[in-house]
Amino acid sequence: MTDAGPAPVPFQEFVLKVHSRCNLACDYCYVYEMADQSWARRPRVMSAEVVRRTGERIAEHLRDHGVTEASVVLHGGEPLLAGARRLEHVVTELRRLAGAGTALSFVVQTNGTLLDQDMLEVFRRHDVRVGVSLDGDRAATDRHRRRPDGASSYPATVRALDLLSGPRYRSLFAGLLATVDLRTDPVRAYEALLEFDPPVVDFLLPHGTWTDPPPGRSADPASTPYADWLIAVFERWYAAPRRETGVRILEEILVLLLGGASRVESVGLSPAAFVVVETDGEIELVDTLKAAYPGAAATGLTVHSDRFDAALAHPAVRAGQRGVAGLPGACRACPAHQVCGGGLYPHRFRAGRGFDNPSVYCADLYRLIGHLARRVAGAPGPPPAGPPDPATERTVPGPAAA
Amino acid sequence: MAERMREAEFGSAPTILPDQLLDELAENGTDVLRHVIRRVRAEAGAGGRIVARFNNQNGGVPTAPYLGRDAPAGPGADEAGP
Numbered sequence: 321m322t323d324a325g326p327a328p329v330p331f332q333e334f335v336l337k338v339h340s341r342c343n344l345a346c347d348y349c350y351v352y353e354m355a356d357q358s359w360a361r362r363p364r365v366m367s368a369e370v371v372r373r374t375g376e377r378i379a380e381h382l383r384d385h386g387v388t389e390a391s392v393v394l395h396g397g398e399p400l401l402a403g404a405r406r407l408e409h410v411v412t413e414l415r416r417l418a419g420a421g422t423a424l425s426f427v428v429q430t431n432g433t434l435l436d437q438d439m440l441e442v443f444r445r446h447d448v449r450v451g452v453s454l455d456g457d458r459a460a461t462d463r464h465r466r467r468p469d470g471a472s473s474y475p476a477t478v479r480a481l482d483l484l485s486g487p488r489y490r491s492l493f494a495g496l497l498a499t500v501d502l503r504t505d506p507v508r509a510y511e512a513l514l515e516f517d518p519p520v521v522d523f524l525l526p527h528g529t530w531t532d533p534p535p536g537r538s539a540d541p542a543s544t545p546y547a548d549w550l551i552a553v554f555e556r557w558y559a560a561p562r563r564e565t566g567v568r569i570l571e572e573i574l575v576l577l578l579g580g581a582s583r584v585e586s587v588g589l590s591p592a593a594f595v596v597v598e599t600d601g602e603i604e605l606v607d608t609l610k611a612a613y614p615g616a617a618a619t620g621l622t623v624h625s626d627r628f629d630a631a632l633a634h635p636a637v638r639a640g641q642r643g644v645a646g647l648p649g650a651c652r653a654c655p656a657h658q659v660c661g662g663g664l665y666p667h668r669f670r671a672g673r674g675f676d677n678p679s680v681y682c683a684d685l686y687r688l689i690g691h692l693a694r695r696v697a698g699a700p701g702p703p704p705a706g707p708p709d710p711a712t713e714r715t716v717p718g719p720a721a722a
Numbered sequence: 723m724a725e726r727m728r729e730a731e732f733g734s735a736p737t738i739l740p741d742q743l744l745d746e747l748a749e750n751g752t753d754v755l756r757h758v759i760r761r762v763r764a765e766a767g768a769g770g771r772i773v774a775r776f777n778n779q780n781g782g783v784p785t786a787p788y789l790g791r792d793a794p795a796g797p798g799a800d801e802a803g804p
């Protein structure tokens with residue numbers, strides 16, 4: 321395939337699905353509850369052989385591209401189901417294979433229910449940072465993040481967070497991740513997370529596409545419930561006399577508005593440079609694509625027979641590395657595109673049209689960005705024009721005129 | 723190499739504020755804003771970043787947080803990485 325775009329940016333973040341199952345049954349989970357059901361055919365745990373092969377491929381990729389620093393995300397399912405010893409093996413084996421000249425940093429993202437002192441001691445020994453998913457207070461968390469028998473996961477997660485935020489493990493605490501639910505009070509959710517004194521929190525938009533829209537997201541571009549929710553958090557966070565924590569999505573937008581580059585794939589135009597390895601060694605794309613349609617994340621590649629370079633050539637990876645040129649036409653005409661970046665790639669999907677659409681969250685993103693821009697500049701007034709109407713690709717009035 | 727690639731291919735996002743106002747906000751803005759301005763300036767000084775950090779929208783499962791190896795130092799920079 322020929323591609324006139326910029327040279328590929330090597331992968332610098334490797335997401336390892338060390339365990340393919342979860343001990344919770346969260347109803348919004350893209351792995352289990354959405355279009356793609358490939359988890360059901362995968363081995364539960366990543367075997368030592370797949371770990372070794374993955375480590376060799378990572379080392380090869382970094383060496384070939386002259387990259388000396390990269391990160392590995394221990395992911396799932398629920399990665400802690402793999403057990404402390406197996407996780408320790410993954411970390412030591414990958415570092416050994418990467419060699420002394422390459423710095424591999426590790427982070428594990430967990431629901432926290434299995435995070436105990438034994439596990440934390442292993443993470444402390446190997447400098448593995450820990451991010452925990454929690455939606456706010458108990459009511460907000462119980463709405464979605466329940467165990468398969470319906471029991472609450474909240475008490476176990478809180479126990480883990482008390483340990484993680486204590487003096488012995490505090491340096492490992494990477495942050496809290498919450499998924500937005502419009503029924504939850506935004507400020508209460510934010511303040512409930514603040515109680516654990518996290519170094520950063522992030523609010524994730526629930527998965528959805530134009531074909532299967534997120535809850536409460538109508539086709540009416542004048543309706544912006546998710547922007548309104550996040551703006552409430554923004555006002556609480558931004559106006560605090562001292563910065564209590566980072567709020568990732570909001571901070572990234574501010575950085576972009578001030579001319580910086582985003583660190584996340586959900587906003588901005590920084591080239592995406594990560595890849596996923598499943599428990600069986602298959603190489604996949606951003607796994608949230610699984611919310612779009614079955615097999616959307618598949619590449620047909622595996623660490624057993626393919627180099628990561630082969631995944632770099634995949635059209636979806638290329639689209640994520642082409643900056644403005646990789647955006648849908650409607651986004652390129654939008655005055656917010658440098659900051660918005662068309663939102664998260666999977667959120668652009670529409671059956672029959674693929675990903676060549678603005679985000680299903682277009683109206684929310686536009687309003688949120690406009691609000692932050694005006695707050696930072698301290699001046700009222702909208703950006704010069706509105707976002708393209710995603711349905712017709714006509715330009716519609718911006719947030720202030722809506 | 724990576725920094726040069728970013729410069730060449732992506733340019734930088736437009737800054738909505740003139741430098742003078744930015745200077746003023748760096749002094750007198752909210753604590754959050756002063757933190758962000760420090761980060762932008764530190765990253766610009768270091769040649770910018772090229773990697774979009776993985777922001778796996780989870781919903782039940784994982785999302786990688788910041789790794790922040792090259793985050794700005796100073797007060798409030800503790801959301802950054804190891």
Ligand code: SF4
Nearest residue numbers: 651654660678679682
């Ligand atoms: S058209 Fe919508 S999704 Fe696209 S860049 Fe503009 S605000 Fe973002």
